[in-house]
Amino acid sequence: MSDLSEQIRPEIDFEALFGALPALFLVLDPEFRIVAVNDAYLDATMTRRAEIVGRDIFAVFPDNPDDPAATGVANLRASLERAARTRRPDSMAVQKYDVARPDGGGFEERYWSPRNVPITDAQGRLAYLVHHVEDVTEFVLLQRQGVRHTAELEEWAGQMQAVILRRSQELHEANRLLRAANDAKNDFLSRVSHELRTPLNAILGFSELLSLSVPEPEHHDWSTMILKAGRHLLVLLDDVLDISRIEGGHLTLEAEAVPVGPLIDEALALIRPIADAAGVHLTPPPRLPADLCVSADRHRLRQVLINLLSNAVKYNHPTGTASVSVGRRPDGILRIRVVDTGRGIPPEAVGRLFTPFERLDAARAGFEGTGLGLALSRHLTLGMGGTLEVSSIPGRGSTFRIDLPVTTGSAREAQVVNAASLEPRTYAAPRTVLYVEDVAENLRLVEQMLARRPSVTLIGAMLAVTGLDLARAHHPDLILLDLHLPDMPGEALLELLRADPVTRDIPVVVLSADATQHHIDALHACGVAAYLTKPIAMRDLLDTLDTLLAAPAAAEPSIAV
The missing domain is CATH 3.40.50.2300 (Response regulator)
Known part of the structure; x- marks a missing residue:
């Protein structure tokens, strides 16, 4: 195994870099939910990150109810929809869009110069919308008041244009650095994957051979422990690589008609030994129709279910329960619910739950993991044309909801594992x-x-x-x-x-x-x-x-x- 320390380059703190940008930026997902916001935007809009991330932009920033002529919401929605539809940046005229004061103090009159920029993945699908605004309230109010100091106003406008140009150049350079750092990160993860998989090949391979050959029960237990630890490391490595593939737009999903009942049964069977060891009772859904299928990637949906069930057991209490239920909505969407009676999630932490490497207080509580599972599960569900949402009550448990479209296509027969593979076998010819x-x-x-x-x-x-x-x-x-x-x-x-x-x-x-x-x-x-x-x-x-x-x-x- 080569010395990885020689390959590691200092990494850029992307979150700190984005948060410190002087311009005002808000990042939305394709459903116009807020996924990221920088400090300058929070200051300008008198909001807090924990209160707005994860929410719909129009729920956070509604029209001023005291202004019957307000058109901010309608104009912004139209611009975002144009940018999403055409995959082209959409610049708006100066908009009057009042901002609510904290603690119910009414609305403050504001004017903005917005620009909405779509961000697509490698397949051309819409991934994010960057909402960039300049606060031009002072400029508009000065114009309205008919300021006589024209020379000062022109000088101020020139300075503002210079600032905008400089900030635009800074943003361009920051984007270039971010792209370069992201490429370097993906290349690094690829090399790390190769370097770690090489020794794991010997660790897991010889452990499996030992578990099949040693007669002493104690030695068999030791080899099984090594095998279990190695497989856990492999799962973590695969999660990191999957996140890298998603961010680089290289993760391929194959949609097919997937029978829901057998897939849930398979996931429950895999989790049951872990649940039994933790004293958590697993409750399956009532028997489902054999032809009930969703359009999804079979392997990836199984991965999402196992992840949610694993968390439902991990963060539960002894004698607690983890249950799966299935319901069909009138609009043709199938909802799979994974419910636990565990610790629950504080409301202020829910917005960070699907952030990569975010573990909330799990590390302090002694739970193992990387903080990638839920982020990966949401990305996979979105990639399959569905959604993954959560609701939680601290001290009472959490409910995760997977929504996927129902399909009537023919289900591909699941691959049957050949249990005789490990048995000695002689071919008809050498x-x-x-x-x-x-x-x-x-x-x-x-x-x-x-x-x-x-x-x-x-x-x-x-x-x-x-x-x-x-x-x-x-x-x-x-x-x-x-x-x-x-x-x-x-x-x-x-x-x-x-x-x-x-x-x-x-x-x-x-x-x-x-x-x-x-x-x-x-x-x-x-x-x-x-x-x-x-x-x-x-x-x-x-x-x-x-x-x-x-x-x-x-x-x-x-x-x-």
């Missing part, structure tokens, strides 16, 4: 597998895993050129390929294998610690038979081999270049 991998521990691990397939002979190569020579000489039935090789990239070796008539039809399975989606998609486009990310689960590896090698040699599929 098979040869070539593994090109420069880490000796990984070679040894795969060798031990393949011992459960005695018909398979494994040949190892620690250099790409050696692997190419062995592939030409032995013409193996399958090639396992690592991508980070010392003499050339694995992608280059794949090109050489595909270009050689002797090796072009040999199936290639990539075993790599690079879990970035764009890299996986690129390798599939090159014709690899499968892409398994390290740490490699023995069941996944053996299932892949069984699929590609169990058939008679004459029936093996060839892979077109």
Whole structure:
């Protein structure tokens, strides 16, 4: 494992940078809910961040009820809708939009020069709307009063224009720095993912082998503990990588008709051992119709349900309950509710609940985690065309609501886990597998895993050129390929294998610690038979081999270049 400290660059505090910008900025989601606001905007509007974040902008800033001619809300809504629809910035004329004084003190007359800028993701979908305003109240009032000091007014206007220009330039530079820092962060996370997955491959792989082979109960328990801790670390690593994918617009979701009942049953079954250990009772919903489906990504919806149920158990009390209920709204939306009887969430903290890395007081209370689960769950739900909301009463518990569209499409049959994968199996004919991998521990691990397939002979190569020579000489039935090789990239070796008539039809399975989606998609486009990310689960590896090698040699599929 390389020294990560040499790769870490000082990170910019994005929140502090945004909060300190002198211009007035408010960030909205596509539903016009406030998701971020800087200090200058709070000062200008006499509001507090905790009171407005997460709320609809028009609920926070209504029209002045004492001004029957007020048009601020209507004009702002029209501008935001234009910017959202056209994906182009929308500048507004000077607007009269009065601001409520704190503590019910009526409204203060204000004039603003607004500009609304849409922010889209990599697929062109609307992600945010940046609402940027200049407070021109003083300027308008001076004009109205017919100030005679024209020279002073012109000088003030010139200074204001200079300030606006300077702030615009500062904002442009800040945006450039933010984009550069975000790119550096995503690159860093990708490297960290690879560096951490490499040792995890050995930790989890050999722990799994030990748990299957040691006869002593105590030793078996030790290996199981190592395996559990390693898998927990892998989940945390996957969460960080998913957040990075979402922020970079690289997370791919595949919508399909997903049966709700079986998916909830599966999530409850996975959480039940944790709930039993914590003394929390799980209550499933009443039996649901078999054809009740929502439009969603099956894997990601399962991930969201497991996350919510895990939290419902983690933040509950012994003898508490965590329940799941399902209801259908008249508008064709299905609502899944996860309710717990736990600690609850203070009202002032609800607005921060879905912020990445925000753990409220969980760390002080001794709960493990990274603060990514709920942020990731909301992003995934929004990406599937749904919503994820919460209501909570401190001391009584919380209710999380997932709303997703009901669909009548045909449900794809869920993949059945092959429980016999880990059992020894002999193929109809001997098979040869070539593994090109420069880490000796990984070679040894795969060798031990393949011992459960005695018909398979494994040949190892620690250099790409050696692997190419062995592939030409032995013409193996399958090639396992690592991508980070010392003499050339694995992608280059794949090109050489595909270009050689002797090796072009040999199936290639990539075993790599690079879990970035764009890299996986690129390798599939090159014709690899499968892409398994390290740490490699023995069941996944053996299932892949069984699929590609169990058939008679004459029936093996060839892979077109």
